[in-house]
Amino acid sequence: MPGHQAACSHDVEVSPSRDLGLAEVLMIGPGPNIGSSISLLIGMATSIVGPGPLIAFVLNFIITPFTALSYAELASGHPETGGRYPWIKEGLIAPLGFLGGWMSWQGHCIACSQYAIGFGRALDVIARRSTRPVPMYKRAGVSRE
Numbered sequence: 001m002p003g004h005q006a007a008c009s010h011d012v013e014v015s016p017s018r019d020l021g022l023a024e025v026l027m028i029g030p031g032p033n034i035g036s037s038i039s040l041l042i043g044m045a046t047s048i049v050g051p052g053p054l055i056a057f058v059l060n061f062i063i064t065p066f067t068a069l070s071y072a073e074l075a076s077g078h079p080e081t082g083g084r085y086p087w088i089k090e091g092l093i094a095p096l097g098f099l100g101g102w103m104s105w106q107g108h109c110i111a112c113s114q115y116a117i118g119f120g121r122a123l124d125v126i127a128r129r130s131t132r133p134v135p136m137y138k139r140a141g142v143s144r145e
Contacts, residue, residue: 041114 045053080086084104089097 042053045056074087078087078090083101085097085101087097088100
C-alpha cells in the first residue's frame with residue numbers, strides 16, 4: 001500500500017490551541033468549587049457546625065484571587081501543557097513534579113466522588129418527593145417475577 005505510507009508521515013507536529021475566551025477561563029476555577037461546595041457540602045457542613053462554613057467561604061474568597069494571579073503568572077512565564085507538573089518539575093526537583101501531578105489527579109478524583117454523592121442525594125430527594133410512590137424494586141429496574 002504505497003498510499004498508506006504517505007498518509008502516515010511522522011513529520012506532523014501537534015501543538016495546543018489557545019482559543020479560550022475570558023468567560024471560559026474564569027469558569028475553570030469557580031465551576032468545580034460551586035458544583036461541589038454549594039450543592040453538596042454547604043448543607044452537610046451547616047447541619048454539623050452551624051454558620052462556620054460562612055467563615056470558610058469568606059476566607060476562600062480572600063485567598064482565591066492570589067492563587068489565580070499566581071497561576072496566571074506561571075502560565076504566562078511557562079506556556080507549556082501539563083498543568084502544574086512542568087512548573088513544579090522545573091522550579092523544584094523532578095520527583096516533586098511527579099508527586100504534584102499525582103496529587104492533582106487525586107484531588108480531581110475526590111471532587112468527582114463529591115459530585116457523585118451530590119447527584120445521588122439529589123435523585124433520592126426527587127424520588128422521595130414524587131407524587132406517585134414507586135416501589136423499590138421498580139426503581140432498581142428488577143422485575144418482581
